[in-house]
Amino acid sequence: MRIFLTGANGQLGRELQKRLQGTEYLATDVQELDITDEAAVATMIGQYRPDAVIHGAAWTQVDAAEEKVDLAYKVNAIGTQNIAMACRVCGAKMVYISTDYVFDGTLGRAYTEFDSPNPLSVYGKSKYAGEMLARQATDRLFTLRTAWLYGDGPNFVRTMLKLGQEREELQVVNDQHGCPTSTVDLAEAVLRILETNRYGTYNVVNSGVSSWYGFAKKIFELTGNMKVKLTPVTTEQFVRPAPRPAYSPLDTRLLQLALGWGPRVWDVALSDYLQPYKN
Numbered sequence: 001m002r003i004f005l006t007g008a009n010g011q012l013g014r015e016l017q018k019r020l021q022g023t024e025y026l027a028t029d030v031q032e033l034d035i036t037d038e039a040a041v042a043t044m045i046g047q048y049r050p051d052a053v054i055h056g057a058a059w060t061q062v063d064a065a066e067e068k069v070d071l072a073y074k075v076n077a078i079g080t081q082n083i084a085m086a087c088r089v090c091g092a093k094m095v096y097i098s099t100d101y102v103f104d105g106t107l108g109r110a111y112t113e114f115d116s117p118n119p120l121s122v123y124g125k126s127k128y129a130g131e132m133l134a135r136q137a138t139d140r141l142f143t144l145r146t147a148w149l150y151g152d153g154p155n156f157v158r159t160m161l162k163l164g165q166e167r168e169e170l171q172v173v174n175d176q177h178g179c180p181t182s183t184v185d186l187a188e189a190v191l192r193i194l195e196t197n198r199y200g201t202y203n204v205v206n207s208g209v210s211s212w213y214g215f216a217k218k219i220f221e222l223t224g225n226m227k228v229k230l231t232p233v234t235t236e237q238f239v240r241p242a243p244r245p246a247y248s249p250l251d252t253r254l255l256q257l258a259l260g261w262g263p264r265v266w267d268v269a270l271s272d273y274l275q276p277y278k279n
């Protein structure tokens with residue numbers, strides 16, 4: 001399968017590139033292809049004629065997006081539409097990566113693919129707009145919603161490890177719950193779903209639920225850094241520009257039934273990721 005990657009230097013992109021070694025693929029990030037440039041997207045995808053496009057590129061700065069609304073929509077919505085239109089023209093399958101932030105977090109249980117989105121933040125709204133525009137532009141679309149992603153790049157785990165070295169005490173939010181997810185499991189799901197024709201929307205997260213505080217606690221437990229004092233705080237105490245869902249775990253039953261495979265439990269995946277950092 002000939003694969004075209006966007007966002008290849010991002011966390012997911014780097015993991016995918018590792019997996020795709022030895023296969024036919026073209027890796028692009030903003031330097032090679034700015035996805036907001038409709039003509040460039042059409043030309044580059046048209047010339048490569050991929051069997052599938054894995055669209056990992058996005059503007060992922062959740063807090064900054066509250067101010068840079070046009071930029072968030074331009075990349076996450078219009079950029080995604082550009083990719084989807086190019087996929088339709090050359091008949092390529094498309095994978096779009098979306099987020100648990102399309103939900104408002106008030107349901108009180110894990111979200112299925114059939115629950116109604118109601119994004120709270122500009123980032124969440126722009127990603128949901130990307131979902132809808134892609135769906136309108138092309139039929140051969142897999143929308144994979146993931147959450148709390150960590151891999152090779154800036155992420156919560158690396159931030160905690162860094163702050164844990166620098167500070168004696170860390171305050172971490174304890175009233176937002178979700179599914180910490182490794183790019184290893186997400187990349188595996190992307191490549192598996194592409195082998196099928198089961199187009200549609202799927203939740204793809206590591207199983208289990210945690211708060212950010214529980215996630216941080218597990219990071220320090222697994223790395224053996226017990227010196228840093230972790231203090232649970234509320235969202236109200238830890239004010240951020242973008243509103244976030246309070247409870248946005250995602251249910252992965254559909255993915256498991258579609259593939260006969262499911263992502264690992266979140267702390268097992270985390271332990272694996274932290275191997276190089278363990279004391």
Ligand SMILES: NC(=O)c1ccc[n+]([C@@H]2O[C@H](COP(=O)([O-])OP(=O)(O)OC[C@H]3O[C@@H](n4cnc5c(N)ncnc54)[C@H](OP(=O)(O)O)[C@@H]3O)[C@@H](O)[C@H]2O)c1
Pocket residue numbers: 006007008009010011012013029030031033034035036055056057058059060075079097098099100127146147148149150153
């Ligand atoms: N990270 C999370 O916690 C999380 C959670 C749920 C869903 N997701 C979604 O999962 C996907 C992968 O996330 P990730 O963490 O791997 O993202 P990431 O590390 O931020 O990577 C995204 C890549 O896209 C690039 N990009 C930005 N604007 C672009 C443009 N106009 N044209 C081409 N490339 C552009 C970025 O470049 P710059 O770095 O130069 O901007 C970056 O290399 C994204 O769709 C994201 O929305 C992420």
